[in-house]
Amino acid sequence: MIASVPSATLLGARGYPVTVEVHVGRGLPGFSMLGLPDEACREARDRVRAALMSSGLEWPDRRITVNLAPPRHRKTGSGLDLAIAVGVLIATDQLTAEAVGALAFVGELGLDGSIRHVPGVAPIVGVRAENDWVVPPDGVSEARVVASGRIRAAASLRGLVDALSGSAQWAEAVAPVRAVVDDEHVPDLAEVRGQPVARLALEVAAAGGHHLLFVGAPGSGKTMLATRLPGLLPDLEPDVALEATMIRSAAGVSLPAEGLVRRPPFRSPHHTSSAAAMVGGGSHYMRPGEVSLAHGGVLFVDEMGQFAPSVLDTLREAVESGTVAVGRVNHHVTLPARFQLVGATNPCPCGEGSAPGSCECDERSRQRYLGRLSGPLLDRFDLRVAVARPAVGELMGDGASEPTAVVAARVASARTVALERAGVLNASLEGVLLDQWAIPDPDAALRLRREMEHGRLTGRGYHRVRRSARTIADLAGRTDAVLSDEDITVALSMRAVIARRAHAGAA
Amino acid sequence: MTTDDQVAASVLAGLASMSRRRLQRLLLDRSPTNALQELRAGRAPGDSMAMSDSLLERLTVQARAVDEGVMARLIAESAIGVTTVGSAEYPQCLADDPERPGVLFYRGELSALNAERVGIVGTRNATAAGRATAEELGAALAEAGICVVSGLALGIDAAAHRGAVNASSAIARCVAVVGNGLDECYPKRNVRLWEQLIDSHLLLSEWPPGTAPDAFRFPLRNRIIAALSRVLVVVESREHGGSLITARACLDRGIEVMVVPGSPKSRASAGTNLLLRDGATPATSVVDILEAVGSGVRHLPAPVSTPLDAVSAEVVERCAAGPATLDSIVADCELGIGLVAMAVADLLAAGTLCERDGWIEVAGSRLVHPVTPQ
Numbered sequence: 103m104i105a106s107v108p109s110a111t112l113l114g115a116r117g118y119p120v121t122v123e124v125h126v127g128r129g130l131p132g133f134s135m136l137g138l139p140d141e142a143c144r145e146a147r148d149r150v151r152a153a154l155m156s157s158g159l160e161w162p163d164r165r166i167t168v169n170l171a172p173p174r175h176r177k178t179g180s181g182l183d184l185a186i187a188v189g190v191l192i193a194t195d196q197l198t199a200e201a202v203g204a205l206a207f208v209g210e211l212g213l214d215g216s217i218r219h220v221p222g223v224a225p226i227v228g229v230r231a232e233n234d235w236v237v238p239p240d241g242v243s244e245a246r247v248v249a250s251g252r253i254r255a256a257a258s259l260r261g262l263v264d265a266l267s268g269s270a271q272w273a274e275a276v277a278p279v280r281a282v283v284d285d286e287h288v289p290d291l292a293e294v295r296g297q298p299v300a301r302l303a304l305e306v307a308a309a310g311g312h313h314l315l316f317v318g319a320p321g322s323g324k325t326m327l328a329t330r331l332p333g334l335l336p337d338l339e340p341d342v343a344l345e346a347t348m349i350r351s352a353a354g355v356s357l358p359a360e361g362l363v364r365r366p367p368f369r370s371p372h373h374t375s376s377a378a379a380m381v382g383g384g385s386h387y388m389r390p391g392e393v394s395l396a397h398g399g400v401l402f403v404d405e406m407g408q409f410a411p412s413v414l415d416t417l418r419e420a421v422e423s424g425t426v427a428v429g430r431v432n433h434h435v436t437l438p439a440r441f442q443l444v445g446a447t448n449p450c451p452c453g454e455g456s457a458p459g460s461c462e463c464d465e466r467s468r469q470r471y472l473g474r475l476s477g478p479l480l481d482r483f484d485l486r487v488a489v490a491r492p493a494v495g496e497l498m499g500d501g502a503s504e505p506t507a508v509v510a511a512r513v514a515s516a517r518t519v520a521l522e523r524a525g526v527l528n529a530s531l532e533g534v535l536l537d538q539w540a541i542p543d544p545d546a547a548l549r550l551r552r553e554m555e556h557g558r559l560t561g562r563g564y565h566r567v568r569r570s571a572r573t574i575a576d577l578a579g580r581t582d583a584v585l586s587d588e589d590i591t592v593a594l595s596m597r598a599v600i601a602r603r604a605h606a607g608a609a
Numbered sequence: 610m611t612t613d614d615q616v617a618a619s620v621l622a623g624l625a626s627m628s629r630r631r632l633q634r635l636l637l638d639r640s641p642t643n644a645l646q647e648l649r650a651g652r653a654p655g656d657s658m659a660m661s662d663s664l665l666e667r668l669t670v671q672a673r674a675v676d677e678g679v680m681a682r683l684i685a686e687s688a689i690g691v692t693t694v695g696s697a698e699y700p701q702c703l704a705d706d707p708e709r710p711g712v713l714f715y716r717g718e719l720s721a722l723n724a725e726r727v728g729i730v731g732t733r734n735a736t737a738a739g740r741a742t743a744e745e746l747g748a749a750l751a752e753a754g755i756c757v758v759s760g761l762a763l764g765i766d767a768a769a770h771r772g773a774v775n776a777s778s779a780i781a782r783c784v785a786v787v788g789n790g791l792d793e794c795y796p797k798r799n800v801r802l803w804e805q806l807i808d809s810h811l812l813l814s815e816w817p818p819g820t821a822p823d824a825f826r827f828p829l830r831n832r833i834i835a836a837l838s839r840v841l842v843v844v845e846s847r848e849h850g851g852s853l854i855t856a857r858a859c860l861d862r863g864i865e866v867m868v869v870p871g872s873p874k875s876r877a878s879a880g881t882n883l884l885l886r887d888g889a890t891p892a893t894s895v896v897d898i899l900e901a902v903g904s905g906v907r908h909l910p911a912p913v914s915t916p917l918d919a920v921s922a923e924v925v926e927r928c929a930a931g932p933a934t935l936d937s938i939v940a941d942c943e944l945g946i947g948l949v950a951m952a953v954a955d956l957l958a959a960g961t962l963c964e965r966d967g968w969i970e971v972a973g974s975r976l977v978h979p980v981t982p983q
């Protein structure tokens with residue numbers, strides 16, 4: 103007889119519906135699987151067989167054919183194990199089709215019959231959201247985020263069969279065994295002493311959505327500052343929260359206890375990360391990489407010049423398009439990657455210099471070092487701030503720094519102003535809207551013209567400075583269209599010209 | 610000296626296994642041509658050269674490998690002067706030095722050395738204020754009739770040369786001692802200075818044309834700068850800077866070392882401040898140096914400065930203590946970001962300050978300008 107069980111498979115951060123059809127018939131005992139299964143998927147035979155046998159169920163000594171429909175796309179991973187097992191049980195009358203009904207299944211089977219978590223439960227369940235689903239216990243919370251049907255948890259094949267046949271209760275969804283991340287807890291800005299300009303740069307970045315580059319020697323607090331940016335950002339919008347949840351689920355990265363990613367993520371990949379880890383891919387299902395995991399949040403790229411040029415190129419493309427293409431040209435998926443970029447770099451190759459004259463690196467080696475950051479990428483940073491290790495006096499000073507909560511409140515109202523005014527954050531102000539809402543007053547206009555005449559500011563830089571000046575003014579409560587000389591000057595001062603000769607006029 | 614002797618001396622000076630000391634002893638009592646012939650024949654020239662068989666063998670192999678035709682062409686093409694210790698042309702001021710070079714190569718005017726000489730040295734990675742100081746010193750000394758000696762490196766050296774070469778009323782030439790052959794400019798960025806020096810000043814080297822600027826040659830070059838200087842001025846140096854080698858070479862020779870004092874906040878002044886601690890004389894103005902040399906002190910025009918408002922004055926004072934980020938200016942001056950940013954922007958525009966990779970520095974010289982009595 104033929105059984106037909108709904109499930110889904112994962113590609114990138116999206117689920118694709120799969121119907122698992124199982125036929126058990128006469129012929130030489132054997133097992134064949136059709137419908138473009140990948141390696142891990144093909145190995146389901148051994149896992150399902152062992153799981154059935156160790157659960158006191160029967161593995162038929164007949165010819166078993168499994169068809170994964172539709173046949174067009176590749177089925178990946180071990181998440182179809184459970185659906186295949188249920189199909190075999192129905193086809194061999196160990197379960198009735200009525201008992202199973204329209205339930206959909208996702209989960210990997212252990213050889214002992216346990217049901218294990220797989221990456222991508224959220225997108226898999228989400229693609230058949232109206233179905234009732236059986237998922238591994240660890241997948242319950244993320245499944246509930248996307249499902250409209252009922253979500254059941256099953257920890258073992260035996261328990262599942264008993265529950266389906268009515269001889270036992272459904273397992274309560276137990277607390278997840280996996281490590282749960284605490285997105286709510288981010289380090290507080292109050293712990294950053296001194297560094298008033300770097301703090302302001304964080305605030306402006308948060309309020310305007312500007313990308314931010316810190317230039318400074320090790321120990322100057324670049325990481326300490328960057329980790330405090332997510333705390334300044336508001337909760338994710340519902341649609342972005344859902345996308346971020348799908349991506350994190352698909353990448354197999356821990357989710358918050360309640361399943362939904364509400365807070366902006368913070369990712370800080372190391373420069374030794376592979377291109378696949380940064381960009382995505384490296385597996386049949388195109389695992390999302392760091393640029394996508396940072397979607398909706400902050401991507402902190404420390405020691406930026408150390409990353410492979412190809413990775414930096416992808417980074418720039420992601421910054422420009424908000425998406426990243428994962429995979430080969432003729433076989434790729436597009437994943438969301440709209441993040442706020444915080445870059446950091448040493449000012450020179452020796453790593454200890456920062457102030458002019460403080461190390462052996464001469465002008466040329468500094469330029470060569472910073473020149474690894476391409477002009478177009480550098481140009482994406484509206485804010486470029488040199489940071490130095492604060493003086494002892496600043497660190498010991500008893501003047502308390504503003505805590506995250508206070509700054510975040512200012513950020514929130516500035517963002518509200520910007521969104522109500524133009525529908526976008528200031529970093530995305532373009533064309534007419536920019537001209538309409540970022541008008542330099544006569545003094546400011548004169549200053550900008552002088553900067554351009556001296557080659558310190560390009561045409562593009564002119565627009566970028568007006569955007570960050572707009573944010574600076576908004577944060578100060580000056581929300582009319584005119585930008586003062588001071589707004590423009592502060593914006594200019596937070597846009598350090600980096601590696602001037604290597605990229606003449608990159609400002 | 611005949612052309613053959615010049616070529617032979619050049620070949621000898623370029624042999625990899627030829628030490629400085631051995632070279633000059635070799636040339637004391639025989640002609641370079643003769644010395645080269647002996648070496649090539651596998652004979653140690655004279656018994657003043659106690660050398661092992663293996664060293665002799667190496668020198669013989671190296672001497673045989675050099676093509677004299679190529680060397681002669683390099684010398685002729687670049688019009689390089691060659692003089693050996695003991696010859697009439699060899700500068701007297703070097704001849705008395707215990708570590709004088711056996712063979713000296715030059716381009717330009719050897720007579721530049723006839724003036725009183727002051728060495729100006731410092732780090733390649735200097736602050737803007739350090740470079741401005743060196744440039745002002747170079748110009749003021751050249752205008753006071755003093756020959757500025759330096760090493761044509763990036764940073765302080767080049768700034769000192771630039772000041773001396775471009776001084777509007779200079780009455781002395783300037784000298785650059787380099788660590789490579791005189792047929793090719795190094796560092797490339799100083800090519801304009803290189804040409805100016807050849808045209809109307811003096812370039813010196815103890816290495817024959819075709820010699821690359823290897824790192825080990827620079828400390829050797831520094832001793833020649835020391836030997837040529839009546840007074841050495843170190844403008845900026847970190848704790849382990851190469852200019853400290855020059856200063857050490859001066860102290861060995863009893864030559865006065867002067868130092869432009871810098872802020873303890875500036876790493877670029879860490880080495881120079883150590884020299885001060887060890888007894889070097891502070892040079893806070895051009896007058897200090899002229900007095901040390903014993904040269905007639907001329908009236909130096911005091912530069913006109915416009916008075917600054919309170920905030921700007923505070924900002925300039927902070928930057929004068931060493932390069933600063935906007936962050937540290939705001940924190941140290943305890944002023945608002947807007948106020949400081951405006952002051953910095955105006956001072957940048959006025960040329961009082963300059964900026965590099967987000968670091969703000971004083972653009973002008975650190976020398977003071979005492980009002981000299983009429």
Ligand SMILES: [Zn+2]
Nearest residue numbers: 452455461463
């Ligand atoms: Zn360095």
